[in-house]
Amino acid sequence: MRAVILLSGGIDSATTLAIARRDGYACLAVSFDYGQRHRYELEAARKVAASLGVVRHAIISFDMRTIGGSALTDDIAVPKGRDETQMGGDIPVTYVPARNTVFLALALAMAEARAADAIVLGINAVDYSGYPDCRPEYLDAFARMATLATKAGVEGRPLEFLAPLVDLSKEAIIRLGLSLGLDYGLTTSCYDPAAGRPCGECDSCRIRAAGFAAAGAADPRLDPTRWR
C-alpha cells in the first residue's frame, strides 16, 4: 500500500506520518513552499521525512503571494499573546485562503500520477481554531469530488482519505507520537520563529506548549541546543 502524506513539519503532520508508517504504508511525503513566512518548517519537514524513512519527499513550489490574503504570507502582524478564549470563534487572520484545498489538490495529482492508495493528512477538528477546511465534513466533500475528478475514481478505485488525528486532542496526539518513538525535536510549530527559536507567544506556540503540558512531557524543541 502506498500513501501520499501532507507533511508540514509540525506536530500533527509528523505524527500522521509516524502512524502511516506504523500501519505499513510506503509513504510519499509532500510539502509545499508557498511563500510562507515560516519557511523554517520546510527544513523541519525534511528532517521528519528522513527520520521516518519515506520513499520520496517532494517539495512543490508555488507562489501563494500572487493570490494574497493572510498574515502567514503577507505583511499583516501575526497575533501574539492570545489566550484560548481569544483563539476560538472567528476565523483568524492567519487563515490562508483555501490552503488545504490547494494542498489536497496537489496531493491528489501526485496520488493519481503515482498510483497511491490513500492520502493521509493531519487535520484536526478538536484544536479546530476557526479554519473551515479542517473539519471532517470538508474532507468528506473533498473525497467525493476527488472520486469524480480522477481516472482511478472513475474506474472504481477511489482514493482513501485518512485523517487519523481528526478526533484527537493535542495531548492525545503528542502521547501517540511519543509512543511511536517520534522525536518532536525535529518538528516546528511557531508562526514567527527567529533563527530557529520559537517565539513562544503565537497561537501555534501556545497550543503546542499546552499540549506538551497536558501530556506531561517536555517539548524537546525548547532545548536551545536544537535551535539552529
Place this chain on the structure above:
Amino acid sequence: MRAVILLSGGIDSATTLAIARRDGYACLAVSFDYGQRHRYELEAARKVAASLGVVRHAIISFDMRTIGGSALTDDIAVPKGRDETQMGGDIPVTYVPARNTVFLALALAMAEARAADAIVLGINAVDYSGYPDCRPEYLDAFARMATLATKAGVEGRPLEFLAPLVDLSKEAIIRLGLSLGLDYGLTTSCYDPAAGRPCGECDSCRIRAAGFAAAGAADPRLDPTRWR
C-alpha cells in the same frame, strides 16, 4: 459583481471570458505556468486578457513536473493524426492528473482572497474527450466542497461556479464567441506548436479545425501572418 476566470489561452476559456464580460462581471483572469510543453498558450492568455479588458491577470507558477504523469508535461509523445473515433473512450495520455482540481483550488484561493462572487470556467462535456474533471457532476462536487472549505461559504455566501459552455458543441462555442466579437486569432489550441505555428495534427488542432468548419468560419489562427 466580480468573477475569477480560468484563462488558458484556448478557444473555450477565451469564449468564457467574453461571456463573463458581456454579463457584466469585473474579471480576474488566472492562468497557470505549470511546466506545460505548450507554454505558448500563456502568451495567448495575456493577449486575450488584454483584449477583453480584465481587472487583473494573475499567472500562478507551480511545477507539475514534480508530480509527473502526462504527455503534456513529460516526455511521452503527443498522439497525432487520430480521427474522432480514436479520440473518444479511454482517458488520453495528454491527461494531466487532477489538473482542473489544482487549477480550481488555486482559483478558489484567489476568489476567497479577493472576495469574488463567482468562478467561471470553460469546461465542456460535449467535446469531453475522456477527461473526468470536465463533467458537470465533477464541478457540482467541487462547488459543494468549496462551500465547506471557505470563510465565505461557511458564512452563507457560497461562491457560484459557472460553466457557460458545458452543454455547447465546439461549433456553438465558436459561433457564440464570434457573435461577441472575440478575435480567435489571439487564441491557441495546439498541444505541440513549433514557433507559434499549430501542428494541425494533434487532437486539439483537429477538434478546433472541425469546430471552425462546422461554424462555417475561417480560423484566423491559421493565417501565417499571426504566427510568431
